[in-house]
Amino acid sequence: MSLLEKSKFPLLKLPWHVLLDCIKNLDFLEIIDFSLVSKRAKRIVKRITISHPIEIKLSIFVDGFEIYLESKHFPGHTWMVVFGNVEEIDVIKRKGSMLQQMLIGPQVEFYLIFPLDLKYFQFLIQHISDIFQVPIREVNIEKPTFKLVELICSLQKSIPIFAIFGKSKILNKTAKLIFKRMQITESCYLKSEFSNFFKFDQLINCRCLKLSNGSRVPLNAILSSKNEILRIENSRLTHSDFNSILKHWKCGKMPNLNYLEIGMSQQHWLIDDYDDLNEQMFANLDFEEHQPDPRRPTHLWFDDDIILEMPVDHAYDIIGDDGSIGTFRLTLYREGDDHFRGLTFEFHVWGGANK
Structure with missing residues (x-):
């Protein structure tokens, strides 16, 4: 039910300054609901300066869509525009939108609910971004399709x-759209597997990138990456590849790199092979055991919510040609008495003029 229909109050007939004061006292969802009444209502809303900056985030699930509005001035408050199959869906279909709120401990959530409709979802995203004059900050997709990714690009x-937080496989056409056309500036996290036909010629050029299924990411894609923070899980690289990465960085060919993390699992190395594997990684490298240094950052931000702790114990340092320091560590995970089940390679760059 829209705001005006529910109240039956002739809001648009108020004197101009009184009308503006009334709208300024509405919350974010009430402002959205009011702006949908007419073109005039939208024009009025756009003339109001929102005193508290907001961020727009999207979550696209298999069975519904959500638009989140958050403001640092209202911690613990979330305003959500929800498209989905809810209990009151019959009421919504007859009378339009519906406003609700829910108190969950110290958190409070406000809801503006609509029937499931992809086209109207797209319209409302653009409408909300327009009236509040802020861009979309974050997009999360459960099951990526070409149509959905194309919508986000538009x-x-x-x-x-x-x-992408779902586990479904990303088809070749969709993967190309994500890697070739999407412009992601800060952080990107891809949990899904990729089609066997997709080739990782280059990685997404964003500040932070995490791939949960990196089994098909080749060494060359990593060496040519421009990411500051790069995290790859389920990789199939070798200890010799780690050696190549360290040498490549030492020559100044990965100038943007701040932190690299590569995880390998479901591979088995015999404990008796441990020394041979280390020799492959350390071959022809000048390094020394890492010593604590107060100049070195202990944590890095991956995105708005995730903080990474830098390796300290059992780590080694190498010096780059530009004077920066690279601290690296190899952690092996033991399984049984005679073999390892996986490992994590970490490499933190610090101490240079640009770090």
Whole structure:
């Protein structure tokens, strides 16, 4: 039920300054609901300066869509525009939108609910971004399809934060759209597997990138990456590849790199082979045991919510040709008495003029 229909109050007939004061005292969802009444209502809303900056985040699930509005001035408050199959869906279909709120401990959530409709979802994203005059900050997709990714690309030129959190496989056509056309500026997290036909010629050029299924990411894609923070899980690289990465960085060929993390699992190395594997990684490298240094950062931000702790114990340092320091560590995970089940390679760059 829309705001005006529910109240039956002739809001638009109020004197101009009184009308503006009334609208300024509405919450974010009430402002959205009011702006949908007419073109005039939208024009009025756009003339109001919102005193508390907001961020717009999207979550696209298999069975529904959500638009989140958050403001640092209201911690613990979330305003959500929800498209989905809810209990009151019959009421919504007859009378339009519906406002609700829910108190969950110290958190409070406000809801503006609509029937499931992809086209109207797209319209409302653009409408909300327009009336509040802020871009979309974050997009999360459960099951990526070409149509959904194309929709996201059409909304604005670039997206600061993008994530695919579902486990379904990304088809070749969709993967190409994500890697070739999408402009992601801050962080990207891709949990899904990729089609066997997709080739990782180059990685997404964003500040932070995490791939949960990196078994098909080749060494060359990592060496040519421009990411500051790069995290790859389920990789199939070798200890010799780690050696190549360290040498490549030492020569100044990965100038943007701040932190690299590569995880390998479901591979078995015999404990008796441990020394041979280390020799492959350390071959022809000048390094020394890492010593604590107060100049070195202990944590890095991956995105708005995730903080990474830098390796300290059992780590080694190498010096780059530009004077920066690279601290690396290899952690092996033991399984049984005679073999390892996986490992994590970490490499933190610090101490240079640009770090």
